[in-house]
Amino acid sequence: MIVTELIFVRHGQAQCNADGVVGGPHTCTGLTDLGRQQMTLTAARLATEHETAPFTHVYAGPRLRLRESGRILADALDLPLIISTPLDGPVHGEADGKPWHEVKTAFRGGPHAHPDQPWAAGSDTWNGYLQRAGAVLADLICHHQGARVLFAAHGETVLAAHTLLLDLQPGLVAGFTVDHSSITRWQLHRNRFDDERWMLQHHNDITHLAALGTW
Numbered sequence: 001m002i003v004t005e006l007i008f009v010r011h012g013q014a015q016c017n018a019d020g021v022v023g024g025p026h027t028c029t030g031l032t033d034l035g036r037q038q039m040t041l042t043a044a045r046l047a048t049e050h051e052t053a054p055f056t057h058v059y060a061g062p063r064l065r066l067r068e069s070g071r072i073l074a075d076a077l078d079l080p081l082i083i084s085t086p087l088d089g090p091v092h093g094e095a096d097g098k099p100w101h102e103v104k105t106a107f108r109g110g111p112h113a114h115p116d117q118p119w120a121a122g123s124d125t126w127n128g129y130l131q132r133a134g135a136v137l138a139d140l141i142c143h144h145q146g147a148r149v150l151f152a153a154h155g156e157t158v159l160a161a162h163t164l165l166l167d168l169q170p171g172l173v174a175g176f177t178v179d180h181s182s183i184t185r186w187q188l189h190r191n192r193f194d195d196e197r198w199m200l201q202h203h204n205d206i207t208h209l210a211a212l213g214t215w
Contacts (some may be wrong), residue, residue: 004144010153014064023065025096030068046076057078057151061154063154066153067110070083089129098120107120111123183205185199
């Protein structure tokens with residue numbers, strides 16, 4: 001029996017993604033036209049599902065690309081959009097707005113390459129972000145037992161959920177791909193002995209984007 005369900009949708013392509021720059025809170029300018037098309041297709045798929053298995057909540061973090069993505073989802077489901085500041089992505093510090101290739105060259109890899117070191121002055125550490133985001137998700141799970149909760153999320157938030165629910169060492173999630181507008185689904189199952197277990201039903205599902213020819 002499914003007790004609780006968490007559905008994570010990574011935001012659609014944002015302008016910062018297209019430009020290859022770090023899209024922190026000061027420089028994120030929202031979705032591209034392609035990103036809006038991606039989210040519209042995702043919303044249509046989830047709206048069909050909503051007819052027989054209704055979602056109960058739609059959450060988004062505060063960055064513009066998440067708010068725009070969440071609004072497309074919430075409107076399609078006719079649900080209010082809940083903007084949650086704790087669901088924001090990593091703090092990038094002085095890397096905000098800089099080209100990713102410069103940041104990665106200076107750090108000798110992406111944020112996960114040296115997981116206990118800040119990748120720029122004033123930034124998170126990779127492990128620190130995963131731990132903080134995991135604590136936020138654990139609190140939301142506690143308050144939404146028995147619900148079907150949809151998130152317009154950063155890819156890093158999807159990885160934080162994997163770290164939490166698979167009980168992984170933080171560094172092990174770096175190999176997971178999370179594409180724009182992909183759907184990742186976690187279900188809490190309870191068996192006949194009343195034992196509960198989180199199960200990853202889908203990771204990075206982008207079949208609904210086939211019409212765009214981008215996968």
